[in-house]
Amino acid sequence: MSETREIGAIHVATSLLQLRYPFSVQARSASQKIARDVRSLIQILEEPVNSQVIEEAEERVHAALMQSEIKIPRTNTEEAVLVYSTARLIVERIGNPRLKEYQAETESKAVNRHLSTEKEPVVIDLCQSSLGWTVESAGSESQRAKLPLILRSFNFRIRFEDYLEVAPSFHSEKWKLINRHLDSGWVPIRRSELDRLISGRVKQLILQSTMDVPKLPMRLTEAVQRIEAEITTRIQEREPIEITGDVTTAFPPCISQMYEDSLQGKNLSHDARFALASFLLKIGMTDEDVMGVFKAAPDFVQNLAQYQVRHISSKSAGEGYTPPGCKKLQGNSLCPVYLRTASDPLCTYVLHPLAFYETRLWEISKGITDHSWYARKRKKRQNL
Numbered sequence: 001m002s003e004t005r006e007i008g009a010i011h012v013a014t015s016l017l018q019l020r021y022p023f024s025v026q027a028r029s030a031s032q033k034i035a036r037d038v039r040s041l042i043q044i045l046e047e048p049v050n051s052q053v054i055e056e057a058e059e060r061v062h063a064a065l066m067q068s069e070i071k072i073p074r075t076n077t078e079e080a081v082l083v084y085s086t087a088r089l090i091v092e093r094i095g096n097p098r099l100k101e102y103q104a105e106t107e108s109k110a111v112n113r114h115l116s117t118e119k120e121p122v123v124i125d126l127c128q129s130s131l132g133w134t135v136e137s138a139g140s141e142s143q144r145a146k147l148p149l150i151l152r153s154f155n156f157r158i159r160f161e162d163y164l165e166v167a168p169s170f171h172s173e174k175w176k177l178i179n180r181h182l183d184s185g186w187v188p189i190r191r192s193e194l195d196r197l198i199s200g201r202v203k204q205l206i207l208q209s210t211m212d213v214p215k216l217p218m219r220l221t222e223a224v225q226r227i228e229a230e231i232t233t234r235i236q237e238r239e240p241i242e243i244t245g246d247v248t249t250a251f252p253p254c255i256s257q258m259y260e261d262s263l264q265g266k267n268l269s270h271d272a273r274f275a276l277a278s279f280l281l282k283i284g285m286t287d288e289d290v291m292g293v294f295k296a297a298p299d300f301v302q303n304l305a306q307y308q309v310r311h312i313s314s315k316s317a318g319e320g321y322t323p324p325g326c327k328k329l330q331g332n333s334l335c336p337v338y339l340r341t342a343s344d345p346l347c348t349y350v351l352h353p354l355a356f357y358e359t360r361l362w363e364i365s366k367g368i369t370d371h372s373w374y375a376r377k378r379k380k381r382q383n384l
Protein backbone atom coordinates (compact mmCIF):
# COMPACT_ATOMS: atom_id res chain seq x y z
CA MET A 1 0.00 0.00 0.00
CA SER A 2 1.41 3.36 -0.91
CA GLU A 3 0.53 6.89 0.13
CA THR A 4 2.07 10.02 -1.26
CA ARG A 5 3.69 12.83 0.65
CA GLU A 6 4.61 16.24 -0.58
CA ILE A 7 8.16 17.53 -0.37
CA GLY A 8 8.30 20.99 -1.90
CA ALA A 9 6.47 20.53 -5.17
CA ILE A 10 7.35 16.85 -5.41
CA HIS A 11 4.98 14.00 -4.62
CA VAL A 12 6.82 10.92 -3.52
CA ALA A 13 5.29 7.51 -2.98
CA THR A 14 6.17 6.90 0.66
CA SER A 15 6.44 3.15 0.25
CA LEU A 16 8.96 3.56 -2.59
CA LEU A 17 10.93 6.02 -0.50
CA GLN A 18 10.95 3.57 2.42
CA LEU A 19 12.17 0.74 0.23
CA ARG A 20 14.87 2.78 -1.47
CA TYR A 21 16.14 4.35 1.74
CA PRO A 22 15.90 1.98 4.71
CA PHE A 23 17.79 4.53 6.87
CA SER A 24 15.04 7.13 6.30
CA VAL A 25 12.82 8.20 9.15
CA GLN A 26 9.81 6.97 7.14
CA ALA A 27 11.29 3.50 6.64
CA ARG A 28 12.32 3.20 10.26
CA SER A 29 8.93 4.21 11.60
CA ALA A 30 7.09 1.93 9.13
CA SER A 31 9.34 -0.95 10.15
CA GLN A 32 8.90 -0.26 13.86
CA LYS A 33 5.15 -0.08 13.45
CA ILE A 34 5.18 -3.72 12.32
CA ALA A 35 8.03 -4.97 14.50
CA ARG A 36 9.13 -2.76 17.35
CA ASP A 37 12.33 -4.70 18.15
CA VAL A 38 14.46 -7.67 17.07
CA ARG A 39 12.37 -10.21 19.00
CA SER A 40 9.09 -9.10 17.49
CA LEU A 41 10.73 -9.04 14.05
CA ILE A 42 11.75 -12.67 14.50
CA GLN A 43 8.23 -13.58 15.65
CA ILE A 44 6.67 -11.92 12.61
CA LEU A 45 9.11 -13.62 10.28
CA GLU A 46 8.12 -16.98 11.71
CA GLU A 47 4.62 -16.59 10.29
CA PRO A 48 4.43 -18.62 7.04
CA VAL A 49 2.79 -15.68 5.28
CA ASN A 50 6.04 -13.74 5.64
CA SER A 51 8.34 -16.38 4.19
CA GLN A 52 8.91 -14.18 1.14
CA VAL A 53 10.46 -11.51 3.36
CA ILE A 54 13.07 -14.03 4.54
CA GLU A 55 13.60 -15.21 0.98
CA GLU A 56 14.21 -11.66 -0.27
CA ALA A 57 16.40 -10.80 2.71
CA GLU A 58 18.54 -13.83 1.95
CA GLU A 59 18.80 -12.70 -1.69
CA ARG A 60 19.81 -9.26 -0.45
CA VAL A 61 22.60 -10.64 1.72
CA HIS A 62 23.64 -12.90 -1.11
CA ALA A 63 23.87 -9.87 -3.42
CA ALA A 64 26.06 -8.18 -0.80
CA LEU A 65 28.29 -11.23 -0.61
CA MET A 66 28.65 -11.28 -4.38
CA GLN A 67 29.01 -7.48 -4.33
CA SER A 68 26.30 -7.21 -6.94
CA GLU A 69 23.38 -4.81 -7.22
CA ILE A 70 20.79 -4.73 -4.43
CA LYS A 71 17.25 -4.67 -5.80
CA ILE A 72 14.13 -3.06 -4.35
CA PRO A 73 11.99 -5.73 -2.56
CA ARG A 74 9.31 -7.34 -4.71
CA THR A 75 7.04 -8.22 -1.76
CA ASN A 76 3.79 -6.44 -2.38
CA THR A 77 2.68 -5.90 1.21
CA GLU A 78 3.68 -3.41 3.88
CA GLU A 79 6.02 -6.12 5.27
CA ALA A 80 8.35 -5.36 2.32
CA VAL A 81 9.94 -2.74 4.55
CA LEU A 82 11.18 -5.60 6.78
CA VAL A 83 13.40 -7.07 4.06
CA TYR A 84 16.24 -4.70 4.88
CA SER A 85 16.05 -5.28 8.66
CA THR A 86 15.91 -9.03 8.08
CA ALA A 87 19.00 -8.84 5.86
CA ARG A 88 20.76 -6.92 8.64
CA LEU A 89 19.59 -9.53 11.15
CA ILE A 90 21.07 -12.36 9.07
CA VAL A 91 24.41 -10.58 8.75
CA GLU A 92 24.58 -9.77 12.47
CA ARG A 93 23.73 -13.40 13.31
CA ILE A 94 26.55 -14.64 11.09
CA GLY A 95 28.91 -12.13 12.70
CA ASN A 96 31.52 -12.17 9.93
CA PRO A 97 33.11 -8.67 9.82
CA ARG A 98 33.98 -8.98 6.14
CA LEU A 99 30.38 -9.87 5.23
CA LYS A 100 29.23 -6.83 7.22
CA GLU A 101 31.67 -4.69 5.24
CA TYR A 102 30.30 -6.09 2.00
CA GLN A 103 26.76 -5.39 3.14
CA ALA A 104 27.63 -1.83 4.15
CA GLU A 105 29.33 -1.26 0.80
CA THR A 106 26.55 -2.67 -1.40
CA GLU A 107 23.73 -1.04 0.59
CA SER A 108 25.59 2.26 0.35
CA LYS A 109 26.01 1.85 -3.41
CA ALA A 110 22.29 1.08 -3.81
CA VAL A 111 21.41 4.28 -1.94
CA ASN A 112 23.79 6.25 -4.12
CA ARG A 113 22.22 4.80 -7.26
CA HIS A 114 18.68 5.68 -6.14
CA LEU A 115 19.69 9.18 -5.04
CA SER A 116 20.99 9.96 -8.50
CA THR A 117 17.42 9.71 -9.80
CA GLU A 118 15.80 11.93 -7.14
CA LYS A 119 14.78 15.54 -7.37
CA GLU A 120 16.63 18.04 -5.15
CA PRO A 121 13.86 18.54 -2.51
CA VAL A 122 13.73 14.78 -1.85
CA VAL A 123 17.46 14.68 -1.22
CA ILE A 124 17.35 17.72 1.06
CA ASP A 125 14.44 16.22 3.00
CA LEU A 126 16.35 12.95 3.50
CA CYS A 127 19.38 14.86 4.79
CA GLN A 128 17.31 16.88 7.20
CA SER A 129 14.69 14.45 8.45
CA SER A 130 16.71 11.24 8.43
CA LEU A 131 20.33 12.23 9.00
CA GLY A 132 19.80 15.44 10.99
CA TRP A 133 22.01 17.42 8.60
CA THR A 134 21.53 21.05 7.71
CA VAL A 135 21.60 21.27 3.93
CA GLU A 136 20.28 24.01 1.70
CA SER A 137 19.85 24.42 -2.03
CA ALA A 138 22.25 26.98 -3.50
CA GLY A 139 19.43 28.14 -5.76
CA SER A 140 18.52 27.69 -9.40
CA GLU A 141 21.09 27.86 -12.18
CA SER A 142 20.15 31.45 -12.95
CA GLN A 143 20.46 32.43 -9.27
CA ARG A 144 23.84 30.71 -9.04
CA ALA A 145 24.99 32.55 -12.18
CA LYS A 146 25.16 35.70 -10.01
CA LEU A 147 27.60 34.04 -7.58
CA PRO A 148 31.39 34.26 -7.92
CA LEU A 149 32.58 31.90 -10.67
CA ILE A 150 34.19 29.49 -8.20
CA LEU A 151 30.82 28.82 -6.49
CA ARG A 152 28.55 28.42 -9.51
CA SER A 153 28.87 24.66 -9.96
CA PHE A 154 27.82 23.90 -6.37
CA ASN A 155 24.10 23.09 -6.16
CA PHE A 156 23.94 22.82 -2.36
CA ARG A 157 25.60 23.94 0.81
CA ILE A 158 25.98 21.89 3.96
CA ARG A 159 27.03 22.85 7.48
CA PHE A 160 30.69 22.00 7.98
CA GLU A 161 30.02 19.88 11.10
CA ASP A 162 27.68 17.65 9.07
CA TYR A 163 30.18 17.54 6.20
CA LEU A 164 32.83 16.39 8.65
CA GLU A 165 30.69 13.51 9.84
CA VAL A 166 31.56 11.59 6.67
CA ALA A 167 34.08 13.42 4.46
CA PRO A 168 37.20 12.48 6.51
CA SER A 169 36.53 8.82 5.70
CA PHE A 170 37.08 9.54 1.98
CA HIS A 171 40.69 9.59 0.98
CA SER A 172 40.65 11.77 -2.11
CA GLU A 173 42.27 15.14 -1.48
CA LYS A 174 39.18 17.03 -2.70
CA TRP A 175 37.26 15.96 0.43
CA LYS A 176 39.69 17.54 2.87
CA LEU A 177 38.08 20.55 4.48
CA ILE A 178 41.26 22.51 3.84
CA ASN A 179 40.65 22.07 0.08
CA ARG A 180 37.02 23.28 0.26
CA HIS A 181 35.52 26.69 0.12
CA LEU A 182 34.11 27.55 3.57
CA ASP A 183 31.71 30.43 4.08
CA SER A 184 30.48 31.20 7.62
CA GLY A 185 30.42 27.49 8.48
CA TRP A 186 28.81 26.40 5.19
CA VAL A 187 30.56 24.11 2.70
CA PRO A 188 29.34 24.48 -0.92
CA ILE A 189 28.84 21.05 -2.42
CA ARG A 190 27.88 19.52 -5.76
CA ARG A 191 24.87 17.23 -6.08
CA SER A 192 26.97 14.12 -6.78
CA GLU A 193 29.09 14.93 -3.72
CA LEU A 194 26.04 15.25 -1.51
CA ASP A 195 24.80 11.85 -2.76
CA ARG A 196 28.21 10.43 -1.91
CA LEU A 197 28.11 11.90 1.60
CA ILE A 198 24.65 10.43 2.21
CA SER A 199 25.62 6.99 0.95
CA GLY A 200 28.87 7.23 2.92
CA ARG A 201 26.83 7.91 6.04
CA VAL A 202 24.66 4.86 5.29
CA LYS A 203 27.80 2.76 5.18
CA GLN A 204 28.96 4.17 8.51
CA LEU A 205 25.56 3.52 10.11
CA ILE A 206 25.68 -0.15 9.12
CA LEU A 207 29.27 -0.60 10.24
CA GLN A 208 28.64 1.10 13.56
CA SER A 209 25.37 -0.67 14.38
CA THR A 210 25.19 -3.85 16.38
CA MET A 211 22.27 -6.15 17.16
CA ASP A 212 21.78 -8.57 19.99
CA VAL A 213 20.42 -11.50 18.01
CA PRO A 214 18.61 -14.23 19.99
CA LYS A 215 18.26 -17.84 18.84
CA LEU A 216 16.59 -17.91 15.43
CA PRO A 217 13.72 -20.14 14.33
CA MET A 218 14.14 -22.79 11.63
CA ARG A 219 13.42 -20.78 8.47
CA LEU A 220 15.87 -18.00 9.40
CA THR A 221 18.48 -20.47 10.63
CA GLU A 222 18.37 -22.20 7.26
CA ALA A 223 18.91 -18.87 5.47
CA VAL A 224 21.85 -18.13 7.78
CA GLN A 225 23.37 -21.55 7.11
CA ARG A 226 23.07 -21.16 3.34
CA ILE A 227 24.87 -17.81 3.45
CA GLU A 228 27.53 -19.21 5.79
CA ALA A 229 28.19 -22.03 3.35
CA GLU A 230 28.70 -19.46 0.57
CA ILE A 231 30.99 -17.33 2.70
CA THR A 232 33.64 -20.01 2.94
CA THR A 233 33.99 -20.10 -0.83
CA ARG A 234 33.49 -16.38 -1.51
CA ILE A 235 35.38 -14.65 1.26
CA GLN A 236 38.90 -15.87 1.56
CA GLU A 237 40.03 -15.25 5.08
CA ARG A 238 43.50 -13.84 5.08
CA GLU A 239 45.95 -15.81 7.18
CA PRO A 240 46.72 -13.32 9.96
CA ILE A 241 50.38 -12.67 10.53
CA GLU A 242 51.93 -12.46 13.91
CA ILE A 243 54.00 -9.36 14.54
CA THR A 244 57.37 -10.82 15.37
CA GLY A 245 60.78 -9.21 15.52
CA ASP A 246 61.44 -10.37 11.93
CA VAL A 247 58.31 -8.64 10.69
CA THR A 248 59.06 -5.29 12.30
CA THR A 249 62.75 -5.51 11.31
CA ALA A 250 61.58 -5.84 7.71
CA PHE A 251 59.60 -2.58 7.92
CA PRO A 252 60.99 0.18 5.72
CA PRO A 253 62.25 3.26 7.59
CA CYS A 254 59.03 5.21 6.89
CA ILE A 255 56.72 2.56 8.35
CA SER A 256 59.13 1.79 11.15
CA GLN A 257 59.09 5.42 12.22
CA MET A 258 55.29 5.73 12.10
CA TYR A 259 54.90 2.39 13.88
CA GLU A 260 57.24 3.37 16.72
CA ASP A 261 55.72 6.85 17.02
CA SER A 262 52.26 5.35 17.23
CA LEU A 263 53.22 2.83 19.90
CA GLN A 264 54.78 5.65 21.89
CA GLY A 265 51.53 7.60 21.78
CA LYS A 266 52.71 10.38 19.49
CA ASN A 267 49.98 12.06 17.50
CA LEU A 268 50.21 10.91 13.87
CA SER A 269 48.86 13.02 11.02
CA HIS A 270 45.85 11.69 9.09
CA ASP A 271 48.13 10.75 6.16
CA ALA A 272 50.52 8.89 8.46
CA ARG A 273 47.67 6.96 10.10
CA PHE A 274 46.27 5.95 6.76
CA ALA A 275 49.70 4.93 5.44
CA LEU A 276 50.50 2.89 8.54
CA ALA A 277 47.06 1.23 8.87
CA SER A 278 46.83 0.33 5.19
CA PHE A 279 50.38 -1.03 5.19
CA LEU A 280 49.83 -3.19 8.29
CA LEU A 281 46.53 -4.52 6.93
CA LYS A 282 48.07 -5.25 3.56
CA ILE A 283 50.85 -7.35 5.05
CA GLY A 284 48.20 -9.39 6.85
CA MET A 285 47.74 -7.93 10.34
CA THR A 286 44.25 -8.36 11.75
CA ASP A 287 41.95 -5.35 12.23
CA GLU A 288 42.23 -5.82 16.01
CA ASP A 289 46.04 -5.86 15.98
CA VAL A 290 46.11 -2.74 13.82
CA MET A 291 43.78 -0.97 16.22
CA GLY A 292 46.11 -1.98 19.04
CA VAL A 293 48.91 -0.07 17.29
CA PHE A 294 46.86 3.13 17.49
CA LYS A 295 45.62 2.63 21.06
CA ALA A 296 48.23 4.87 22.65
CA ALA A 297 47.26 7.87 20.48
CA PRO A 298 46.11 10.82 22.62
CA ASP A 299 42.87 11.14 20.61
CA PHE A 300 42.17 7.39 20.32
CA VAL A 301 38.42 6.68 20.21
CA GLN A 302 37.70 2.94 20.08
CA ASN A 303 34.63 3.04 17.82
CA LEU A 304 36.02 5.55 15.39
CA ALA A 305 39.34 3.70 15.12
CA GLN A 306 37.44 0.46 14.65
CA TYR A 307 35.35 1.97 11.90
CA GLN A 308 38.34 3.56 10.14
CA VAL A 309 40.47 0.42 10.30
CA ARG A 310 37.60 -1.76 9.08
CA HIS A 311 36.91 0.70 6.29
CA ILE A 312 40.53 0.62 5.11
CA SER A 313 40.65 -3.12 5.67
CA SER A 314 37.63 -3.85 3.45
CA LYS A 315 39.05 -1.74 0.66
CA SER A 316 42.53 -3.21 1.03
CA ALA A 317 41.04 -6.65 0.56
CA GLY A 318 39.48 -5.67 -2.75
CA GLU A 319 40.80 -3.30 -5.33
CA GLY A 320 40.60 -0.17 -3.25
CA TYR A 321 43.19 1.10 -0.85
CA THR A 322 46.77 0.10 -1.11
CA PRO A 323 49.25 1.91 1.04
CA PRO A 324 50.72 5.04 -0.54
CA GLY A 325 53.95 4.66 -2.49
CA CYS A 326 57.29 6.33 -1.82
CA LYS A 327 56.54 9.38 -3.95
CA LYS A 328 53.36 10.17 -2.03
CA LEU A 329 55.03 9.59 1.33
CA GLN A 330 57.88 11.85 0.33
CA GLY A 331 55.41 14.55 -0.72
CA ASN A 332 53.74 14.26 2.71
CA SER A 333 57.08 14.48 4.56
CA LEU A 334 56.69 10.92 5.78
CA CYS A 335 59.83 9.45 4.22
CA PRO A 336 62.74 9.78 6.67
CA VAL A 337 65.23 8.77 3.96
CA TYR A 338 64.07 11.64 1.77
CA LEU A 339 64.24 13.92 4.82
CA ARG A 340 67.75 12.61 5.54
CA THR A 341 66.92 11.49 9.08
CA ALA A 342 67.38 7.77 8.23
CA SER A 343 68.97 5.71 5.53
CA ASP A 344 68.72 2.26 4.02
CA PRO A 345 70.38 1.19 0.75
CA LEU A 346 67.25 -0.74 -0.31
CA CYS A 347 65.23 2.49 -0.49
CA THR A 348 66.96 3.59 -3.70
CA TYR A 349 65.85 0.35 -5.43
CA VAL A 350 62.14 0.40 -4.55
CA LEU A 351 59.22 2.67 -5.28
CA HIS A 352 56.88 1.29 -2.64
CA PRO A 353 57.19 0.41 1.06
CA LEU A 354 55.57 -2.98 0.34
CA ALA A 355 58.32 -3.80 -2.16
CA PHE A 356 60.88 -2.87 0.49
CA TYR A 357 59.14 -5.06 3.07
CA GLU A 358 58.88 -8.12 0.82
CA THR A 359 62.53 -7.89 -0.21
CA ARG A 360 63.78 -7.34 3.33
CA LEU A 361 61.62 -10.14 4.75
CA TRP A 362 63.06 -12.48 2.11
CA GLU A 363 66.59 -11.40 3.07
CA ILE A 364 65.86 -12.07 6.74
CA SER A 365 64.39 -15.51 5.97
CA LYS A 366 67.57 -16.40 4.03
CA GLY A 367 69.90 -14.86 6.60
CA ILE A 368 71.27 -12.36 4.03
CA THR A 369 72.96 -9.39 5.68
CA ASP A 370 75.21 -8.29 2.81
CA HIS A 371 73.12 -5.91 0.69
CA SER A 372 75.62 -5.49 -2.14
CA TRP A 373 73.48 -7.74 -4.34
CA TYR A 374 71.01 -4.83 -4.87
CA ALA A 375 73.46 -3.11 -7.18
CA ARG A 376 73.98 -6.29 -9.23
CA LYS A 377 70.35 -7.39 -9.49
CA ARG A 378 68.29 -4.21 -9.34
CA LYS A 379 68.14 -0.93 -11.16
CA LYS A 380 68.17 2.20 -9.03
CA ARG A 381 64.71 3.67 -9.06
CA GLN A 382 65.04 6.66 -6.78
CA ASN A 383 67.77 9.21 -6.23
CA LEU A 384 67.66 9.61 -2.51
Ligand code: SF4
Pocket residue numbers: 252253254255325326327329330334335336337338347348350351352353356
Ligand atom coordinates in the same frame (compact mmCIF):
# COMPACT_ATOMS: atom_id res chain seq x y z
S1 SF4 B 1 62.09 5.44 0.21
FE1 SF4 B 1 60.07 4.58 0.23
S2 SF4 B 1 60.26 2.74 1.44
FE2 SF4 B 1 62.07 3.93 1.84
S3 SF4 B 1 61.55 5.08 3.67
FE3 SF4 B 1 61.08 6.36 1.94
S4 SF4 B 1 58.94 6.01 1.53
FE4 SF4 B 1 59.66 4.35 2.83
